[in-house]
Amino acid sequence: MHKLEITFKIIDVETSELLTIKTYSAKSESTKLKDNGDPLPIDSESLFSESLQKITKKFIKHISPHKAKLSLVFEVEMEMSEIYNAIECLRKGNTQNAISILQTTLEKPNMDTITQAKIIYNIGIAEVMNGIYEIAMSKFERAIKLNPENGLYPKAVKLVAKEIQAAQKLAEQNVHTE
Amino acid sequence: MNHFVLISAVIILVSCATTNINTTVVRPTEINLSNRNRVVVAEITPALDSLKYQKHSVQIANQLSAILLETNRFEVIDQEHLNSLLAEHKLKLSGMVGNESITQLGNITGATVLLYSYIDRDEYSETKTQGNKWIDKNGYEH
Numbered sequence: 001m002h003k004l005e006i007t008f009k010i011i012d013v014e015t016s017e018l019l020t021i022k023t024y025s026a027k028s029e030s031t032k033l034k035d036n037g038d039p040l041p042i043d044s045e046s047l048f049s050e051s052l053q054k055i056t057k058k059f060i061k062h063i064s065p066h067k068a069k070l071s072l073v074f075e076v077e078m079e080m081s082e083i084y085n086a087i088e089c090l091r092k093g094n095t096q097n098a099i100s101i102l103q104t105t106l107e108k109p110n111m112d113t114i115t116q117a118k119i120i121y122n123i124g125i126a127e128v129m130n131g132i133y134e135i136a137m138s139k140f141e142r143a144i145k146l147n148p149e150n151g152l153y154p155k156a157v158k159l160v161a162k163e164i165q166a167a168q169k170l171a172e173q174n175v176h177t178e
Numbered sequence: 179m180n181h182f183v184l185i186s187a188v189i190i191l192v193s194c195a196t197t198n199i200n201t202t203v204v205r206p207t208e209i210n211l212s213n214r215n216r217v218v219v220a221e222i223t224p225a226l227d228s229l230k231y232q233k234h235s236v237q238i239a240n241q242l243s244a245i246l247l248e249t250n251r252f253e254v255i256d257q258e259h260l261n262s263l264l265a266e267h268k269l270k271l272s273g274m275v276g277n278e279s280i281t282q283l284g285n286i287t288g289a290t291v292l293l294y295s296y297i298d299r300d301e302y303s304e305t306k307t308q309g310n311k312w313i314d315k316n317g318y319e320h
Contacts, residue, residue: 005299006238011292012214013284019291020209023298044302052238056245061207064249068205076195090199129201152196169206 001029002047006055010063022062026054065175072125072159073152075118080105086122095130099123117146121153124160133164214290216253218260218283219243225300234300242293255287263287 005025012019028050032040060066074090077083082105089098102123106116124139140156147153170176219242224231239257246252263286269279280292313319 001303001305003299003301003303005297007296007298009294009296010209010211011280011294013218013280013289013292016280019211019214025299039306042304047302048234048300049237052241056241059242060245060249061205063207063209063211064246064251065204065207067202070201070203072199072201073196074199076197078195087197087199125199129199163203166203166206170204172212173206173210174212175204175206 001027002044002051003027004048004051004055006059008059008062020062022059024055024058026051026058028054065170065173070128070163072128073156074125075122075152077115077118080115083119083122086126090126090129095126098126099130102126113146114150117143117150117153120146121150121156124156128156128160128163131167133160133167136160137164211251211291215251216255216288216290217246218255218287218289218292219246219257220292220294221257222295222297225297231297231300235297238295238297242295246293255289260287 003025004027005023007021007023009021010019011017028047030040030042030047034040074087075083076087082101086098086101086105089095089101102119106119106123111119120139121143124136124143127133127136127139137157137160140153140160143150144153144157219239222235222238224235243254243256246254267282267286269282269286283289283292311319
């Protein structure tokens with residue numbers, strides 16, 4: 001097993017101000033065995049490189065904007081094929097098409113409020129994927145009004161509030177996302 | 179009764195049906211270095227004074243420079259260029275502890291930030307564990 005721990009200090013050269021100090025640790029191990037059950041020879045240097053990569057990966061996230069996966073919950077209505085078409089569009093990255101499908105579905109007559117809430121919530125999810133957080137927030141709030149019993153909607157409000165904060169921080173950091 | 183429970187369960191499941199969709203987002207950094215993008219990676223003191231640890235220090239510095247460049251947000255002043263600049267001014271990076279020296283470093287190199295790293299731990303160990311004994315088809319114990 002290799003254990004590595006590195007402390008990073010970033011100093012502003014103009015002001016000598018300590019901007020950040022962070023310590024990261026990582027461990028890497030090899031448990032590979034031969035066919036007879038004996039351990040295979042271990043290359044300690046490759047374990048060192050593995051630990052170093054883990055640490056630098058963590059460190060770079062601290063100082064440079066990075067991509068992350070966001071998992072969104074989409075509500076399904078078994079009797080509505082339009083919802084499945086919208087999901088298909090979202091999975092292909094075509095959020096605008098998904099939103100138009102959902103908006104057309106919403107215009108159907110005699111729809112109960114629970115189904116309306118589901119569709120509006122789903123439009124909100126598509127807007128999150130589009131990066132239009134203010135509209136997404138208004139959709140989630142409307143879904144809550146229509147169906148206050150559904151626990152997904154308040155969670156979506158919290159999620160979008162976090163995304164709004166992140167977007168503001170990115171703007172402060174001069175990071176422009178599509 | 180059983181049918182009723184089953185039907186109710188199906189209704190609940192159908193009414194709660196959801197699916198997950200993944201999307202990629204950009205996350206901001208913890209510290210804002212947007213206006214400070216010219217970096218000097220300081221030489222790293224080895225954990226111990228041996229060839230192996232000296233090699234590790236160089237590897238760490240190189241890996242840091244490479245990963246900083248990969249982001250396309252930082253310009254890294256390479257060690258060779260830095261050493262020649264310091265030699266020109268008869269300076270040593272390891273001796274730069276005071277505010278004035280660091281400012282001087284900025285003036286000489288045009289750097290905006292200095293990245294100092296310390297190896298707190300660099301340990302390798304092997305542990306042997308033994309599983310339960312077993313007997314092969316010939317009756318030998320392993």
